[in-house]
Amino acid sequence: MKIGELARLAGCPVETVRYYEREQLLPAAIRDQNNNYRHYDKRHLEQLVFIRRCRSLEMTHDEIRELLAARSQPDAGCSAIDGLIQAHLEHVRTRMAELQALEAELNDLRGRCDAARATRHCGILHELDHQAPPAREPTAAHGSHVAGRLHGSDVSGSV
Structure with a gap:
């Protein structure tokens, strides 16, 4: 084909x-x-x-x-495969914890907004201008995993 x-x-x-x-x-x-x-x-x-x-x-x-x-080695043991999946699962759990922390931070930030105010009095913009960045930086969970990705893709948005 x-x-x-x-x-x-x-x-x-x-x-x-x-x-x-x-x-x-x-x-x-x-x-x-x-x-x-x-x-x-x-x-x-x-x-x-x-x-x-x-x-x-x-x-x-x-x-x-x-x-x-x-x-490609169908008669070999699968303990290495089990280990790979276990390690990957730990990376997923780490990423989930990072995303939950991000959600909490965004909820806190969102709570500082009163939509009835003028932009110059916006609590979100004020916090972003004056608050120190969090100690954590967005990081990849491991290896070449990409932080911030919710769905794996390589090219043209396909997996």
């Missing part, structure tokens, strides 16, 4: 397929010698769907590489 069909079957843009190939998450396609078109098979589709599922769970490319390597 050509790249457009692979992308359609996997539910992602063509650029996402190219991106995963460049990142070496997806094996390179066989090139047609006549027109240089990429040709993919069922194995590519299965792997692309697997990658997209992992990305929907906010897994990093390195985590996905580990899972792909484990997937």
Whole structure:
């Protein structure tokens, strides 16, 4: 199948397929010698769907590489996979705590506003102008996880 069909079957843009190939998450396609078109098979589709599922769970490319390597060894033990998922779960919990703290801070800030006032008397703007920044800075939960992302995406808003 050509790249457009692979992308359609996997539910992602063509650029996402190219991106995963460049990142070496997806094996390179066989090139047609006549027109240089990429040709993919069922194995590519299965792997692309697997990658997209992992990305929907906010897994990093390195985590996905580990899972792909484990997937290629069906008779090996799965304790490393369990450990990877446990570590990822801890990163998710950390991010959730960060988001809850952010929510509380925004609620506090929002409580300083009286919509009936003129902007020059806005409590929110006053707090933002005069309050010291919080001790915490928005940080990624780990590795290449991106702080502030609610849904994993790589290219064109697709996962």
